[in-house]
Amino acid sequence: MSTVDTTRARRGRMGRLGAAAGVHAVLLAYTIIAIFPVLIVVLNSFKNRRGIFTEPLALPRTETFSVEGYATVLTEGNFLLYYSNSLIVTVVSLFLILLFGAMAAHALSEYRFKLNALLGVYLILGIMVPIRLGTVAILQLMVDLSLVNTLISLILVYTAQGLPIAVFILTEFMRTLSRDIKDCARVDGLSEYRIFFEVVLPLVRPVLATVAVFSMIPIWNDLWFPLILASSDATKTVTLGVQQFIGQYTVNWSAVLASLSIAILPVLVLYAIFSRQLISGITAGAVKG
Template sequence: MRKPASAIAVHGILILYTALALFPIILVIMNSFKARKAIFGAPLALPTPSTFSLIGYDKVFGDSSIVSYYLNSITATGGTIFFTLLFGAMAAWALTEYKFRWNTLLTLFLAVGIMVPIRLGSVAIIQLIVELNLINTLTALILVYTAQNLPLSIFILSEFIAQIPKDLREAGRCDGLSEYSIFFYIVLPLIRPAMATVAVFTMIPVWNDLWFPLLLAPTGGKQTITLGIQQFLGQYITDWNAVLSALSTAIIPVLILYVVFSRQLIRGLTSGAVK
């Protein structure tokens, strides 16, 4: 960036693209706080005291199920993260630390799940979930999402576990720890940063997914917020206040989480964890 002219050009392009990326999001949030007339009359204006209105939000939260959809999403996402991290770290530890005959084969077996989308098995997944009597339950979602996210998390965590110095695990053995204690008292605390990265990677797609909620828990009050919003939008398609507010309700928490975790997420992405 020696020449100021080229620096300005680069910043110009980046600012333009950033504006393009943010414009739709800002537009929706901004207009969700306006009365219907202002939405159509001056869509690009910020809400003013005279145009300010929360009528859309009243409708969204008046539909009391939105709150429970949020709780469903939190439960499904939280449960998925918990089991993905716990079982993923356990498997990653065994695959990196222990020698056994099927080690390589098992690793390849797990690698299949990184590349092949689990969605393609949806027909059989539904049959299985019906069979298990888990249709319209969050348990079904947690099980499927955990299966979906385990392979990648195992691979990311394996890389981190392999970086723990061998001396450290052996010091544990000399200190009289069982293999189980070595995992829970030494390995788990040391891979906490890696687990945070995996948690963020897991959280975003699970929270945003529409497919499996649509297939496995479409009714019965167990909808996730993404599906709930989709259904809500379909129902109120002509009520612009309600639509914009519903969209904002879905966007804002994710944006807050993103701003909080963006450093973690980008660091995870740029640390070469996914390759």
């Protein structure tokens, strides 16, 4: 009796161990598939031409180590400028999305007025319909406003693109805030504006961070609008800059690999810092949806 029990228990434990090994095997295999291409590009960007071609899978050794690619990129490409363009566009768009989005979400969640439901639905349309479909008219509009080849054109488009989802997430969250605090503030004689800036905004800070990380990726990585609205040398973003740089230097592999790495590395560093925030943001949004 007891031997049967122990055999069964052992078999159960073996089964669990086997299952756990299977789970790890699949996850590990896919993790390698996910990061291998990134690693191989970054690794080879630190090699000379011979190293890149004769031993693409090896780590850079003393004979093959070289930063000639980076030297070419830094002297030939204007990557510092592209970086600052991307940074300006992303940061300003994010700031506007968060500020305006929070204001609108506050109005929709806090006050009763006639058009409330209608406005909510109107704004949600933007989540379903990609803004790119209006590109033809957006370009004409930017020509009319003399905003072509300015960073402002990109900022306006990205703000319009990011607002619907920001308003949606923030409204959902603001509805859960306690009314007592705001009513107390009203009794104390604070204006509605001060209630928003001094009471509501501090309370939604964590959600603002989530929306920020969430909205940032498509702005930083976009190719379509920089290509169409701001492709001049002075207004190129990193994504467009890398795309065109590679177009010109197709035969210079070290330079191509270095420019790719230059575009990848900051994203990876930021991700390493903010990954917890980002992932909890995505999963929190999903639970609500």
